[in-house]
Amino acid sequence: MPKAILFDAFRCTGCRGCQVACKQWNDLPAEDTHNTGSYQNPPRVSADTWLVMQFREVENGDGLKWAFGRHACMHCLHPACVSACPVGALYKTDDGPVLYHDDRCIGCRYCMLACPFEIPTFQWDQGLFEGPEIKKCTFCIDRLSAGMEPACVHTCPSGALKFGERDELIAVAEGRIREHPERYLDHVYGKDEAGGTSVLYISPVPFEKLGLPELGPEPIQEDTEDIMTKATPAVLVGMLIGLGGIYWVVKRRQEMMAKKGGSGGSGNREAPS
Amino acid sequence: MIRGITLRRPPISPAWVVLGALIFLALVVAMIRYASGLGAISNLNDNTGWGLWISFDLLCGVALASGAFITASIVYLFGGEQYRPLLRPAILTGFLGYLMVILALMVDLGRPERIWYLIIFWNHHSVMFEVGWCVMLYTFVLALEFSPLVFERFGLRAPLRLIHALIIPLAIAGATLSTLHQSSLGSLYVILPDQLHKIWYTPLLPLMFWLTAVAVGPAMVILESTISSRVFRRGLGLDLLGGLARVIPFVLAAYMAVKIGDLAGSGELGLLAEWDLESGLFWLEIMGFVFLPMVLFSLPAVRQSSAWLMFSAFLVVSEVVLSRFAVGLIAIGRPEFAASYVPHPLEFAVTIGIVSAGIAAFGLVARYLPLFTEYAPSSAAE
Numbered sequence: 202m203p204k205a206i207l208f209d210a211f212r213c214t215g216c217r218g219c220q221v222a223c224k225q226w227n228d229l230p231a232e233d234t235h236n237t238g239s240y241q242n243p244p245r246v247s248a249d250t251w252l253v254m255q256f257r258e259v260e261n262g263d264g265l266k267w268a269f270g271r272h273a274c275m276h277c278l279h280p281a282c283v284s285a286c287p288v289g290a291l292y293k294t295d296d297g298p299v300l301y302h303d304d305r306c307i308g309c310r311y312c313m314l315a316c317p318f319e320i321p322t323f324q325w326d327q328g329l330f331e332g333p334e335i336k337k338c339t340f341c342i343d344r345l346s347a348g349m350e351p352a353c354v355h356t357c358p359s360g361a362l363k364f365g366e367r368d369e370l371i372a373v374a375e376g377r378i379r380e381h382p383e384r385y386l387d388h389v390y391g392k393d394e395a396g397g398t399s400v401l402y403i404s405p406v407p408f409e410k411l412g413l414p415e416l417g418p419e420p421i422q423e424d425t426e427d428i429m430t431k432a433t434p435a436v437l438v439g440m441l442i443g444l445g446g447i448y449w450v451v452k453r454r455q456e457m458m459a460k461k462g463g464s465g466g467s468g469n470r471e472a473p474s
Numbered sequence: 475m476i477r478g479i480t481l482r483r484p485p486i487s488p489a490w491v492v493l494g495a496l497i498f499l500a501l502v503v504a505m506i507r508y509a510s511g512l513g514a515i516s517n518l519n520d521n522t523g524w525g526l527w528i529s530f531d532l533l534c535g536v537a538l539a540s541g542a543f544i545t546a547s548i549v550y551l552f553g554g555e556q557y558r559p560l561l562r563p564a565i566l567t568g569f570l571g572y573l574m575v576i577l578a579l580m581v582d583l584g585r586p587e588r589i590w591y592l593i594i595f596w597n598h599h600s601v602m603f604e605v606g607w608c609v610m611l612y613t614f615v616l617a618l619e620f621s622p623l624v625f626e627r628f629g630l631r632a633p634l635r636l637i638h639a640l641i642i643p644l645a646i647a648g649a650t651l652s653t654l655h656q657s658s659l660g661s662l663y664v665i666l667p668d669q670l671h672k673i674w675y676t677p678l679l680p681l682m683f684w685l686t687a688v689a690v691g692p693a694m695v696i697l698e699s700t701i702s703s704r705v706f707r708r709g710l711g712l713d714l715l716g717g718l719a720r721v722i723p724f725v726l727a728a729y730m731a732v733k734i735g736d737l738a739g740s741g742e743l744g745l746l747a748e749w750d751l752e753s754g755l756f757w758l759e760i761m762g763f764v765f766l767p768m769v770l771f772s773l774p775a776v777r778q779s780s781a782w783l784m785f786s787a788f789l790v791v792s793e794v795v796l797s798r799f800a801v802g803l804i805a806i807g808r809p810e811f812a813a814s815y816v817p818h819p820l821e822f823a824v825t826i827g828i829v830s831a832g833i834a835a836f837g838l839v840a841r842y843l844p845l846f847t848e849y850a851p852s853s854a855a856e
Binding site (some may be wrong): 245246247248281282284285286287288289290305306308309310311313314315317319322323324325326327328329330331333334401414415416421422424425426428429430431433436437440441444447448451454455458460 | 508513516519550573583584588589596601604605645653658665
């Protein structure tokens, strides 16, 4: 069964322990940071920061209230990045994590475009000899394979993060909503979004306020995969037969006209369009 | 045997010095990029991973190179033997166009030394996989279609006969591969249903990219012929260009119908009344760069004037540039992380250097290889 992480925005205190734990466990260097007018720092995930807590101020009836969102790889059940990667450098494991073969990547960065959560990041400061890579959360695959939970979940002091089997966590999330309907919106984000994700959210404020995109239940690569697996072979075969046919017909007509005594090649015009 | 055109001008003219300097500058920038990474010479970032090079050098570059497959199809497959004088320059423009795209990718790709991994690692769900394969194969087809110029120059009869025997399958393969990757450049963006502005997003992007590539093919042949007739002081087959131009209004009309029909079908015509950047681009494209050249190319007076032909062809080229930038860069909304990308001056330097290399290569081929076959039907194997 796929593993998952449940993020409870009601329980989150915005301590950023998860963000720091992620850096420590994965040996990621500190970033040069700047004051952008927000506690949120750095402003987004990068090659050196795989998890960024979102600090949002939300109007809540009686004034502004903090809302905290978690921005890191969602480990989709049907990942667009995996579908987009031309060389299969990104891949989905049965246990849930979406992982990366650094020895396959050609650095085309289509994954960065394709991801609806804007997660994959690139090492912009690495030259040819260092070999730049795509970087993102690995679901702490090294910890998972040793039977431990991800570093972010392990460090969370308020119980906002919970690790477990995906279907069990969905039940937990729905249980919390049922128990405290006054605390939560009646929706588990990630249960169905983009075909389902391995990071699930419950929240007291609308999910887009936490920085999550509004997505339908279909994987976003549905149309491109149809184009690749259905339209492309049809166009390929159709073009070969069609062009071959046109060539044959035109050639025969020219031969017939040449036979009739007309000068060959003068009577033809290019087909419109 | 056709003799190469030799120019009676000094070998080093100011134009060559300027082209050489621009190419050298781009080479220096590329070296910095290989030493210190893409961040050192570009404003590309994690919000905007694809910038000027993808929108201009790849998307526009491939579309503007479509004259080769259009002309080859007309001459070899559709019985347009009279257009043969336009063929060699069109093939060369296309071939150089694809080489320029590959040069740009050698800068833009994070791991350019691994570009050949496309051959050994397959993911047939990825549109990029199709783009990569078709561009690779079609560049090879173009190299073969171009090779007679080299064989003729050096009097190699055997390979010339081989290419002559293969030319019909090559033309069919070229048109098929072109259709596949011209359209799949549009399919690349079909994976962005939520990020691309509604006016510009449609699952029909591949059809639209293909139609505009077909329209711009003859337009590029017109531009390339009129410009090179001036630069190389050659005669211009105005009747041929006028004949080629007759195709363009049909294709533009089909594109306009698909584009407006698609917006009507998804009930998004109302968005065109909102006066914002995306709708402004739409109106500029449809009125200025689709409808206007469609009307112009329909007029016999326009088709008989080299200046008007050039101007109308320039409008169609503008259409391709505008629509590729709109889809590739401008209309991609990043709701959370406001788009903050403006190309770095050194990104322009790379693009300008690559275009200069293309122009220089065209000049060299025109000077040393039998590029221009005059109006007399050629007796040499083609």
